[in-house]
Amino acid sequence: MRGLLKSNYYAVRSNVKVFSAVMVLLGIFVVAVDNEIPSLIIGYMLSVMIGFSFNSIASAGRESAAKWSVYKLTTPVKRADIVKSLFVSQLLWLFVGMVFAGIIVTLSVALHGFPFDKDTDIFLLFVVGSGISLFMGAFFFPLFFWGGEERKEVFLVISLLCGIGVVMGLTTLVNTIFPPHMTSRIIWGGCMILACGILAFVLSYPLTVGIFRRKDY
């Protein structure tokens, strides 16, 4: 597993270096600018969380140009471990995105004050960012192992759009179920979206393993 995680890390590293540099510069800009209108900070938080996750899943199959994706199957790892390593990698990069988002929002609040209406808005932003990322991964991995490397780009776009769509749909559902202007609505709604995202991500794993086990290389 350690070797697979390293392999995944090397696949994503060069892209993540560029992305991190851009996010650091953008983060400095966000911190430097007054946050009275919080749209900049909202945009930053969502893009940094989704961006790191997107980079992680986009690097899946990068090794297919070489025979490493076949070679891996001849090493002492199970197919399930290969899939697991991709899911774990995505979670780790999502965590990195959350750390970036957390640092920038903390610095912005420290310098310019709290820009949102309620404390729970920040929680909701983390929920939306991580929810979209989790749904994106949950859709992408089974599609990728089913359709193969040659359709990766379209699966990435579909997964991202599905992730956004599902979170928007769940948000609408939450707004319908719970009465308006309630703090508890935001907390419960956020927890529901996050729980659905985690559930989809967890259920996607055995589905992906099942598809991968039937594949010939």
Place this chain on the structure above:
Amino acid sequence: MENILELQGISKTFPKSDFMLDKVSFSLPYGAIMGFVGENGAGKTTTIGCILNTAAKDSGMVKLFGREMLDADTDIREKIGVVYDGDNFPVYWTAKQLAQVMDGLYAEWDNALFQKYLADFHLPAKQKIKHYSRGMTMKLAIAAALAHHPQLLILDEATSGLDPIMRDEMLDVFLDFVQEENHSILISSHITSDLEKVADYITFIHDGKLLMTASKDELLYRYAVMRCKESQFLALDPGDILAYRKRELQTDVLVADGKEAKKKYRDIVIDHVSIEEIMLLLGKGERV
């Protein structure tokens, strides 16, 4: 003799393809090198895929170290080193990063041995693989395959595309590897001259069907090719003909026993036969 690898009736079909692997059976004993010979598309890589479980077989059984290897049998894969043709590893890696990945995959990964191979093969550890020549990438793959102390090496066209000097260097490494009596190599190739140098056994495959498995010495010293005129060919006992190929002025006939044929057909020119010629006769020739 105990076998490190046994294939019994391996069959595999592919959807939307006429090609099928048809009941392939052969065994590789401990301490031996087997050349797996066939033209491009004959089924060598598919057979290797079935051996290594990268492709699911429809029927038959593959035994490695006396056991059938399932996905969960990682302990068996610890003992197998694999080299594929071309880029085995992502080109954005360095040899150093490859070592770090392999160290996390193989319990028996020997970094000191890997570094020794890098030094012996003159491979820069910090240079990205994309800057390696083809020969260097193959050497790197062989170094990686050997550095976790495998007992069985499976090489799929590992020497194709290498110049003769580099191929010779690699063949020496393989010969060195089989000095240990519990080590074996299955080497698929269509460069038959390499196999004549190192292989103990040769297995021929053509169009998904196993044609023959024999010891190399038997093939080179017992088998023969008769150069027959039309009338001589027509007079041959069909039971002596393994395969024949009509040329412009003669018909080449492969026979299993050159000495016997010499006694029986005194007026026919009988030559020693190379592995390449056997491959051509079995692959492109006709049967009686």
